[in-house]
Amino acid sequence: MDDFLAARLQMAFSLGFHIVFACIGMVMPFFMSVAHFYWLKTKKTVYKDVTKAWSKGVAIFFATGAVSGTVLSFELGLLWPTFMEHAGPIFGMPFSLEGTAFFIEAIALGFYMYGWDKLNVWFHWVTGVIVGISGLLSGILVVAANAWMNSPSGFDYLDGKYLNIDPIAAMFNDAWFSQALHMSLAAFVSTGFAVAGVHALMILRGRNVTFHSKAFKIAAAFGTVAACLQPISGDISAKDVAQRQPAKLAAMEAHFHTERNAALLLGGIPDTAGKKVNYAIKIPGLLSFMATGDFNKEVKGLDSIPKDEHPPVAVTHYAFQIMVGLGMLMVLIAILYFIAIFKKRQWLSSKWLLRLFIAATPIGFIALEAGWTVTEVGRQPWIIYGVMRTADAMTPMPGIVYSFYLFTAVYVSLAIIVTFLLYRQITMVGKLYDSSLKQTNS
Amino acid sequence: MIYVVIVFLWTSILLYILLGGADFGAGIIELFTSKANQAKTRKTMYNAIGPIWEANHMWLIIAIVILFVGFPKIYTTVSIYLHIPLVCMLLGIIARGTAFVFRNYDAVKDDMQRLYTPIFMYSSLITPFFLGIIAASSVSGKIDLQAKDFLSAYVYSWLNWFSISVGVFTVSICGFLATIFIIGQTDTEQSRLHFIKMARRTIYVVMFSGALVFLAAYLERIPLTDWIFGDIPGLIAIVAASISLVIMFIALNRDKPILLRLLAGFQITMILFAATYTHFPDIVLLKNGQNLSLLSHQGQARAIESLAYALLIGSVFILPALVYLIYIFQVRKDNAGSH
Ligand code: HDD
Numbered sequence: 001m002d003d004f005l006a007a008r009l010q011m012a013f014s015l016g017f018h019i020v021f022a023c024i025g026m027v028m029p030f031f032m033s034v035a036h037f038y039w040l041k042t043k044k045t046v047y048k049d050v051t052k053a054w055s056k057g058v059a060i061f062f063a064t065g066a067v068s069g070t071v072l073s074f075e076l077g078l079l080w081p082t083f084m085e086h087a088g089p090i091f092g093m094p095f096s097l098e099g100t101a102f103f104i105e106a107i108a109l110g111f112y113m114y115g116w117d118k119l120n121v122w123f124h125w126v127t128g129v130i131v132g133i134s135g136l137l138s139g140i141l142v143v144a145a146n147a148w149m150n151s152p153s154g155f156d157y158l159d160g161k162y163l164n165i166d167p168i169a170a171m172f173n174d175a176w177f178s179q180a181l182h183m184s185l186a187a188f189v190s191t192g193f194a195v196a197g198v199h200a201l202m203i204l205r206g207r208n209v210t211f212h213s214k215a216f217k218i219a220a221a222f223g224t225v226a227a228c229l230q231p232i233s234g235d236i237s238a239k240d241v242a243q244r245q246p247a248k249l250a251a252m253e254a255h256f257h258t259e260r261n262a263a264l265l266l267g268g269i270p271d272t273a274g275k276k277v278n279y280a281i282k283i284p285g286l287l288s289f290m291a292t293g294d295f296n297k298e299v300k301g302l303d304s305i306p307k308d309e310h311p312p313v314a315v316t317h318y319a320f321q322i323m324v325g326l327g328m329l330m331v332l333i334a335i336l337y338f339i340a341i342f343k344k345r346q347w348l349s350s351k352w353l354l355r356l357f358i359a360a361t362p363i364g365f366i367a368l369e370a371g372w373t374v375t376e377v378g379r380q381p382w383i384i385y386g387v388m389r390t391a392d393a394m395t396p397m398p399g400i401v402y403s404f405y406l407f408t409a410v411y412v413s414l415a416i417i418v419t420f421l422l423y424r425q426i427t428m429v430g431k432l433y434d435s436s437l438k439q440t441n442s
Numbered sequence: 443m444i445y446v447v448i449v450f451l452w453t454s455i456l457l458y459i460l461l462g463g464a465d466f467g468a469g470i471i472e473l474f475t476s477k478a479n480q481a482k483t484r485k486t487m488y489n490a491i492g493p494i495w496e497a498n499h500m501w502l503i504i505a506i507v508i509l510f511v512g513f514p515k516i517y518t519t520v521s522i523y524l525h526i527p528l529v530c531m532l533l534g535i536i537a538r539g540t541a542f543v544f545r546n547y548d549a550v551k552d553d554m555q556r557l558y559t560p561i562f563m564y565s566s567l568i569t570p571f572f573l574g575i576i577a578a579s580s581v582s583g584k585i586d587l588q589a590k591d592f593l594s595a596y597v598y599s600w601l602n603w604f605s606i607s608v609g610v611f612t613v614s615i616c617g618f619l620a621t622i623f624i625i626g627q628t629d630t631e632q633s634r635l636h637f638i639k640m641a642r643r644t645i646y647v648v649m650f651s652g653a654l655v656f657l658a659a660y661l662e663r664i665p666l667t668d669w670i671f672g673d674i675p676g677l678i679a680i681v682a683a684s685i686s687l688v689i690m691f692i693a694l695n696r697d698k699p700i701l702l703r704l705l706a707g708f709q710i711t712m713i714l715f716a717a718t719y720t721h722f723p724d725i726v727l728l729k730n731g732q733n734l735s736l737l738s739h740q741g742q743a744r745a746i747e748s749l750a751y752a753l754l755i756g757s758v759f760i761l762p763a764l765v766y767l768i769y770i771f772q773v774r775k776d777n778a779g780s781h
């Protein structure tokens with residue numbers, strides 16, 4: 001492996017790792033606040049139990065998210081110094097504001113975790129909501145920084161110089177809204193399905209059923225509603241990409257030739273050398289419609305883009321298919337769940353629906369990672385789209401391969417420990433959090 | 443506006459040393475406590491730092507963001523030439539942050555604790571050690587932009603006696619801050635006396651490792667004495683710190699935890715002031731003498747301006763909340779305890 005590939009992979013792993021914790025850290029506080037609200041309103045202790053159990057989970061994820069984020073803010077410079085030297089002052093606005101959001105989040109979390117029985121109950125509840133809002137806000141802000149890499153604005157690029165910097169304009173670049181919307185929804189989808197899946201498993205096993213049913217309902221409600229909104233926001237993103245990054249759209253779709261009435265491909269194996277896609281199902285005109293809103297409009301293919309500016313087609317294409325496929329699957333599950341709630345209540349107590357949710361536990365996160373792969377790999381070979389190439393941004397220090405191995409080992413072991421810890425949290429629910437059980441035991 | 447940014451940068455670094463340092467110190471102290479006292483130390487420490495634990499480490503991120511937004515050239519030069527100690531520090535941060543949470547939030551307290559606890563203690567030691575190395579290397583003039591081979595570009599930039607001694611000094615400062623802090627958190631007279639004894643020992647360690655720094659600077663031909671005693675404000679700061687150390691020794695036995703904390707904070711502030719004042723506005727000293735300065739290597743005016751506004755607006759939100767948090771969990775508890 002060469003250093004360049006190692007650096008890209010190290011960045012990708014670190015981000016791929018961070019994003020899981022970041023999503024959970026920004027969404028769980030909302031679940032928690034809902035459970036907490038029910039507790040304050042109904043005084044049913046099971047809601048308090050759920051809130052407390054979840055808040056432990058949030059603390060674990062928050063800390064892991066915080067350290068992996070700290071690593072990232074150094075890694076940007078350790079791996080891509082040339083990029084940061086020029087981009088830092090331009091896309092720095094969201095990062096400087098993010099500092100505030102993180103701080104508020106950390107402070108609010110301090111109040112929340114240590115405030116039980118110390119603070120006014122509603123003030124305490126509000127601090128929980130603030131944790132969620134500021135987490136979401138920080139997510140939106142970083143995504144705005146990433147959107148700037150896809151859609152650079154707020155400066156003039158002349159003779160290799162970055163002039164007339166306007167950090168505010170850079171923050172509100174063309175891509176920030178569609179990306180921030182899509183990302184925020186994705187966070188709810190992936191966390192919602194993951195949490196619902198875990199609690200569904202526990203219900204199926206007959207453990208602390210009341211506790212897990214309440215928890216399941218809250219998580220599933222968030223996950224399914226967001227899942228139904230996701231394709232709409234995905235469509236906005238696709239139209240947006242078609243406009244500002246035709247090369248990325250072409251790679252996503254393995255769309256080699258510019259044409260009108262372009263077909264949407266389902267599946268298929270791209271053959272980059274032969275400039276064709278084998279074994280794909282073609283839906284005529286749909287790509288034109290998705291990209292432009294008109295079945296007959298032209299969609300640029302890779303042939304309209306200089307060869308040395310082509311992103312890797314296969315990876316981008318597969319990643320896109322995975323994201324959309326899993327997204328549609330989750331919409332389906334969501335629809336079944338809604339039918340169950342509003343029409344066929346008997347489904348709710350049936351095993352197959354639970355099994356479906358259990359099977360769906362990881363797919364939100366898989367879709368999320370796939371989506372980021374689309375965005376980031378689809379931007380290649382650019383680190384700042386159309387302005388700076390990734391290869392030119394890299395650190396001159398040799399030996400990044402070793403740092404890649406090191407960080408990979410660390411992330412893998414962390415992932416294992418966190419999984420282990422969560423497993424113990426969940427299996428210990430009966431002892432630690434389910435007060436109905438505690439009373440009968442004692 | 444540039445001065446607003448510089449003040450924020452300096453303050454974040456100071457607060458990181460004080461708050462983050464006390465936090466690292468908690469782990470270091472635990473490491474150097476006899477087995478018998480370890481559990482007690484851990485419990486007292488945890489009650490003290492738990493609620494503000496997250497916030498303590500935000501200061502580092504703020505400082506980094508200020509650097510890469512406002513002074514990108516400085517951020518990237520340090521990132522390139524001090525890559526290796528930065529990675530070591532990051533590994534320490536990861537290990538420590540996660541081990542801290544694991545040991546406090548694991549649903550079952552069993553043998554796994556024997557895994558988490560040493561990781562926590564050793565990473566508490568390693569992280570500030572490398573932080574010290576990084577800080578020292580940026581002013582030791584060993585960073586060589588013209589270096590041709592790997593060792594002189596990426597290793598000798600930081601691997602020297604001066605940097606190592608500053609690393610040790612930083613570790614001892616952390617231990618010192620933690621012991622001073624914990625004196626006010628104890629619940630029995632016996633443990634109070636225990637930590638006072640400990641504080642006295644850490645003060646000796648700080649003085650000893652401080653002397654080592656001067657010795658190492660002499661060996662490495664770094665004009666540290668000129669820097670610190672060469673100009674009046676630096677000299678005053680050092681004298682003030684020394685006087686307050688004497689006061690501290692006298693106050694140690696009296697029951698005045700807040701005064702002790704203020705004195706410790708004052709001393710660190712003075713040391714940081716003396717260490718940075720002589721070079722200002724330079725912040726990274728290079729081998730070729732073309733130092734990186736906060737004034738001549740600042741980003742474009744608009745970037746600095748918006749950074750300054752973002753920081754000012756941020757502090758309007760953050761400071762009151764932070765003060766209230768500390769008030770709720772520290773002051774109120776202290777009062778409750780004394781009744
Ligand atoms: C739960 C996760 C999830 C699901 C179900 C979907 N997406 Fe997605 N998608 C993401 C998670 C995601 C993401 C990880 O959050 C990305 C990466 C960058 C971003 O803004 O969102 C993304 C990026 C992304 C992009 C690239 C945006 C850019 O580069 O600016 C497009 C065009 C789509 N998505 C389209 C869709 C469509 C048409 C979907 C139909 C179901 C869909 N996504 C479902």
Ligand code: HEM
Nearest residue numbers: 008011012015016019142145146372373376377382383390
């Ligand atoms: C958290 C979700 C994210 C994931 C999973 C992700 C994933 C990736 C991947 C897969 C790559 C490698 C692409 C390649 O080299 O082929 C990459 C590169 C990179 N990403 Fe992201 N990314 C995320 C968000 C961000 C954000 C928010 C930023 C910055 C603000 C960012 C900055 C970068 C940089 C600087 C690189 C390296 C240069 C490059 O390869 O273009 N990423 N990321």
Ligand code: HEM
Nearest residue numbers: 021022025026061062065066069070072073102135139142
């Ligand atoms: C799309 C990508 C990203 C999203 C959505 C995201 C979101 C978040 C969120 C919500 C948190 C709060 C932690 C928690 O509650 O668990 C967090 C933490 C953090 N993130 Fe990210 N992040 C992303 C990428 C990045 C990148 C590229 C960087 C650095 C350049 C970064 C730096 C940080 C830092 C420093 C923290 C720690 C702050 C703390 O202590 O709370 N993040 N991130």
